[in-house]
Amino acid sequence: MTPLISVKDITKSYGAHIGCADVSFDLYPGEVMGIVGESGSGKSTLLNCMAGHLRPDAGSVVFDTRGHGPRDTVTMSEPERRMLSRTDWAFVHQHARDGLRMGVSAGGNVGERLMAVGARHYGDIRDKAVDWLERVEIDAGRVDDRPTTFSGGMQQRLQIARNLVTGPRLVFMDEPTGGLDVSVQARLLDLLRGLVRDMGLSAIIVTHDLAVVRLLANRLMVMKDGQVVENGLTDQVLDDPQHAYTQLLVSSVLQV
């Protein structure tokens, strides 16, 4: 089987400071990988390098594209990369307002992504937008409202609808449940799990919440100071951590 995305020796420095160093892994179709680590461990840098938001200093990110097979997204042209990020990729930001257009209606937010890949029929776009709002449990009656009138949890679900409407194959998520209260988090996690299973998505989820990765991710990568210190099956890494830092991380979680 060909990996969906194959990351090799990704390195990114900010001047003398190391963002992430020599990160390599393969992600296969249908896999959900969590990346955990404390603030500043390089997990967001890595995610942004993979998603084409940052240019790594070294290394390659080979993605198995629909049309042309495996291609290195670091060296491909900007328009090609932009096309990928509108079709095969999705990016869910921690703050919904970074991933939404706050001045455009909810339906418009979802429809815009469809138009970006060529949809032109207004009725179809609106039907699909309404369908997606319902799938993320937003009342269809809110289709013409702006996201500024939505709660934090609703904004996050709208962002997910906007991202998934074009049927991507790989979803990058940066702290998707951060900043939401726990009851809203549970609902969002349940929703994401269902979507990942039903659409056969692959996903890379950056978070510092170990409970989130236990629920969503099949496999887990632990980062510290820009390096990957441990990786493996999620429950194995959490229940039988091998590296000193992972042991500290797991034993530091407060029991409720």
Added chain:
Amino acid sequence: MIDLSNVSKTFTLHNQGSAVIEVLNDVSLTVSPGECVALTGASGAGKSTLMRMIYGNYRAQSGKIRVGGVDLVQSEPREIIQIRREVLGYVSQFLRVVPRVPTLDVVAEPLRAVGMGSDEARTRAKDLLAQLNIPERLWSLSPTTFSGGEQQRVNIARGFAHPYPAMLLDEPTASLDAANREVVLSLIETAKARGAAIIGIFHDEAARTRVCDSEIDVSRFTPARAA
């Protein structure tokens, strides 16, 4: 079906003075289809640890753990996940579920994961929940608020939904009343009859004698503690 050779396990506690705890040493055992083997030994002997290693939850330091011919010690996460989905079932002592998911879907999930249609999976789930005497009015609720015994029965229903060729059972009859204990034991007997290889931990001695073909005392794999 399940075959362990020269497996050992140590825990290294880096944050507690790098203490190294040797738990199991040189474990070899084989379980054939249709056979049920009980793990015995005092508390702390390593029964659950051994079971978790066979499930790939704990990492083995050395040796081979083969389930259906695949060595789990050398496997990639996605390979272990596939084995868990199709070949190897595990009924743990505690139910761990996503909040908000109804009991019926919790039980049907392993069947959905191997590609069974939603209706068929739910029919099978209903059948198991009824067998295990979970009242029908609870099926649409999340099991998070259920009593300990009810959660354990939901856990068993989930574990027995898919006919795994290999199964690990950690105290499946603990905290059950006589009637439900009987249901669980007959589920185990049915699984054996269809050819499942089973490894179980049973503190309930009568249950052990009834369903198990042989016993392995795990303490004989426990390394001699330095004085």
